[in-house]
Amino acid sequence: MTLPTDPAANLAALIRCASVTPAEGGALGALETMLKPLGFLVDRPVFSEDGTPDIENLYARRSGNGPHLMFAGHTDVVPVGDEAAWTHPPFAAEIANGEMYGRGAVDMKGGIACFVAAIARHVDKHGGPKGSVSLLITGDEEGPAINGTVKLLEWAASRGEKWDASVVGEPTNPDALGDMIKIGRRGSLSASVTVNGRQGHAAYPQLADNPVRGLISLVDALLHPVFDKGTKDFQPTNLEVTSIDVGNPATNVIPAKATATFNIRFNDTWTAETIQAEIHNRLDQAAKRKKYRPGKKTPVDYDLVWRDRPSHVFLTRDDKLVDTLAGSIKATVGKGPTLSTSGGTSDARFIKDYCPVVEFGLVGKTMHMVDERVALADLETLTRIYQRFIEDWFGQG
DSSP, rough: OOOOOOHHHHHHHHTTSBBBTOOOOTTTHHHHHGGGTTTTTEOHHHHHHHTTTEEEEEEEEEEOOSOOEEEEOOOOOOOOGGGGOSSSSTSSEEEETTTETTTTTTTTHHHHHHHHHHHHHHHHHHOOOOOOEEEEESTTTTTTTSSHHHHHHHHHHHOOOSSSSEOOOOOOOOOTTTTTOOEEEEEEEEEEEEOOBOOOTOOOOGGBBOHHHHHHHHHHHHHHOOOOHHHHHHHHEEEEEEEOOOOOOOSEOOOOOEEEEEEEOOTOOOHHHHHHHHHHHHHHHHHHOTTSSSTOOOOOOOEEEEEEEOOOEEOOHHHHHHHHHHHHHHHHHHOEEEEEEOOOOTHHHTTTEEEEOOEESSSSSTSSSSTTTEEEEHHHHHHHHHHHHHHTTOOOO
């Protein structure tokens, strides 16, 4: 029986599955084929919710007596963009100059391919870990993240699954393998604020109420002053206005409404509830100001709508998990990683409610880009890091 010990072969099989979110594209089937010879029992539940696409997921477990380690990730990928702009076809897994090209090569089919190769080598060497290993893989990370990891965790937990630690194989390294482990993430909230005005002729502003003027005041309050200066473990809270829209093609008409959309990434100074309260307070105070609305006696009339579900800030303090992974990295590449909470959100935000979780994977320089690619040498190095980590975490090194 041939075991899937070659990360490049594993990755090629996964890349050749066009699993652009929300399509499964054969990727979970390819992964199941790799895992069954290793003694994994595989389930592929499909989750649904009104207004969202059905998503197929995969949960695989190799049981043993001892602690339970979960590897988490996703096989769905973002669209390829202009396929003609790719040097090599995005789903061909072609190799050139020591690099494999393909959508998902680093984000994050490459991480999955390396972990499978690592556990295969561990099984080949030791006969299996002193405990249980599971893979929790979704097809909804690049999508709305509604029918993926969050429901897969609930499904597995309802069947009695418990985990002692988790590694998410997202591409965490900025420049070279071993640069960085993500041990937490800032929280994230998005919202839209709409100012209601009175439409009128631009030459007769006294007969109208320009909502753009009110919106300028509200946006200014969202951006100044700064929310905080950061904390020991997190960078400063940051709010970015991502869209301003009035839907008005005419240059001589004062519009009736104006909307700004924003996203805020907040550190552990705040909770989702307290940062929302701060936003409400800032907007209420700014609505009373007359700087941009001279002569107007009433406050700015606005509506605030919070979007989606908030992502909560978290920090992993599990010494065994963090120290073992950091030690495995240093033993393999000769340098210790930076422990970071930078960047956006990931499915670790869901896993942290079930067990300690960290993120470590490939170098992310080309993720989501045309010509996404990974060095074959990096695939081998990451596999050796994961293998060393599995051995050390289970005490089999």
